[in-house]
Amino acid sequence: MTGAGDILFRPLTLPCGAVLKNRLVKSAMSDSLGDGRGDPGPGQTALYARWATGGVAAAIVGEVQGDPSTAEKPGNLVLSARSNTAALRALTAAGTAQDTHLWAQLGHAGAMAHPPISRPRGPSALDLPGLTCAEMTVAEIEALPATLAATAIRARDAGFTGVQIHAAHGFLLSQFLSPLFNRRTDAWGGSLDNRMRLLRAVIAAVRAAVGPAFPVALKLNATDQLDGGFAEAEALDVIAALDGAGLDLIDISGGTYFPGAASASDRVSSGPYFLDFARRARARTTVPLMLNGGVKTRADAIAALETGAVDVVGLARALILAPDLPETWRRDGRDAAFPRFTAPPEGGITAWYTMEMTALAEGRPGVSPDDLPAAVTAYAARDRAREALWRIRFGG
Numbered sequence: 001m002t003g004a005g006d007i008l009f010r011p012l013t014l015p016c017g018a019v020l021k022n023r024l025v026k027s028a029m030s031d032s033l034g035d036g037r038g039d040p041g042p043g044q045t046a047l048y049a050r051w052a053t054g055g056v057a058a059a060i061v062g063e064v065q066g067d068p069s070t071a072e073k074p075g076n077l078v079l080s081a082r083s084n085t086a087a088l089r090a091l092t093a094a095g096t097a098q099d100t101h102l103w104a105q106l107g108h109a110g111a112m113a114h115p116p117i118s119r120p121r122g123p124s125a126l127d128l129p130g131l132t133c134a135e136m137t138v139a140e141i142e143a144l145p146a147t148l149a150a151t152a153i154r155a156r157d158a159g160f161t162g163v164q165i166h167a168a169h170g171f172l173l174s175q176f177l178s179p180l181f182n183r184r185t186d187a188w189g190g191s192l193d194n195r196m197r198l199l200r201a202v203i204a205a206v207r208a209a210v211g212p213a214f215p216v217a218l219k220l221n222a223t224d225q226l227d228g229g230f231a232e233a234e235a236l237d238v239i240a241a242l243d244g245a246g247l248d249l250i251d252i253s254g255g256t257y258f259p260g261a262a263s264a265s266d267r268v269s270s271g272p273y274f275l276d277f278a279r280r281a282r283a284r285t286t287v288p289l290m291l292n293g294g295v296k297t298r299a300d301a302i303a304a305l306e307t308g309a310v311d312v313v314g315l316a317r318a319l320i321l322a323p324d325l326p327e328t329w330r331r332d333g334r335d336a337a338f339p340r341f342t343a344p345p346e347g348g349i350t351a352w353y354t355m356e357m358t359a360l361a362e363g364r365p366g367v368s369p370d371d372l373p374a375a376v377t378a379y380a381a382r383d384r385a386r387e388a389l390w391r392i393r394f395g396g
Contacts (some may be wrong), residue, residue, distance in 0.1 A: 072113065
């Protein structure tokens with residue numbers, strides 16, 4: 001292949017020495033493909049195999065928990081001594097075909113932990129419509145870096161080739177960074193230096209646990225898009241402070257999934273969402289940067305990389321619509337055809353893409369984009385069924 005598209009398929013050597021074979025990564029989504037017991041579910045292995053053979057350099061499995069009481073959904077994976085090792089190894093073997101990396105996203109949902117199966121708790125107590133949580137104790141905070149480090153080791157031992165620390169989208173580490181949700185007056189709140197203390201401790205613990213040659217990435221909000229919340233100026237300061245902390249890639253995203261908040265992924269604007277922020281971040285760090293959100297076309301991806309602001313482009317919903325998209329782009333092929341939704345209900349678009357991903361994994365037709373209520377109903381019904389399985393496996 002020659003021409004502008006060459007830039008998409010240049011290898012990238014990460015600071016740890018690992019090599020991404022090109023610049024296209026399947027971003028983490030809450031894929032909800034687990035079996036409801038914390039193990040890989042039907043079709044999950046087949047789907048990650050398809051993404052690997054479809055040409056991505058790496059795929060990131062969203063919301064992998066070390067503690068089942070912190071889960072975001074009952075479709076999350078849980079890495080523990082009770083995990084189905086054979087199923088996990090089948091997933092990682094399939095997902096690492098053709099020199100593809102498969103990374104586990106280290107999760108803790110914090111205040112957004114799914115109440116039927118979790119214990120929602122965050123930096124500060126919250127009692128809001130649709131969102132209630134307790135304040136974490138100092139002991140719980142201090143234990144978290146070791147918990148996530150142990151999860152990273154389990155991921156490596158199961159065959160994952162890297163990990164991503166999740167500090168975006170309003171989950172726990174993102175909550176600690178936000179002055180809107182972190183109102184603590186001790187060493188874990190107040191100044192930005194205090195609010196990022198937990199994130200720095202987690203990165204240090206994970207890096208020490210997995211060693212210098214294993215990829216450790218970070219997903220970070222450019223902004224949580226809430227008044228009084230974590231904004232771009234502080235995000236840039238966090239990125240600068242983490243230079244030299246042992247990270248291999250910073251995945252720039254934005255928005256939260258707090259009830260009633262607008263999701264960045266449901267924007268109607270065209271083009272990459274956070275490219276201007278990435279340009280400013282590039283001047284503050286030597287760590288490779290990944291752009292996440294709004295990259296829908298081959299031209300979008302090429303243009304983003306040609307700015308020099310980012311080193312990697314993340315694809316999410318485009319890979320649900322066209323799982324072989326990187327190989328198609330390599331052949332100068334067509335872009336994914338995105339559906340248009342009219343007056344979608346809150347959470348409807350996310351539900352549709354999640355159920356479409358499930359249908360793709362299971363090799364069956366999905367729900368029509370014209371029938372979002374059916375997708376929302378199926379999404380909720382599946383969660384209810386898996387909540388019972390989760391409680392049998394983990395208690396509660």
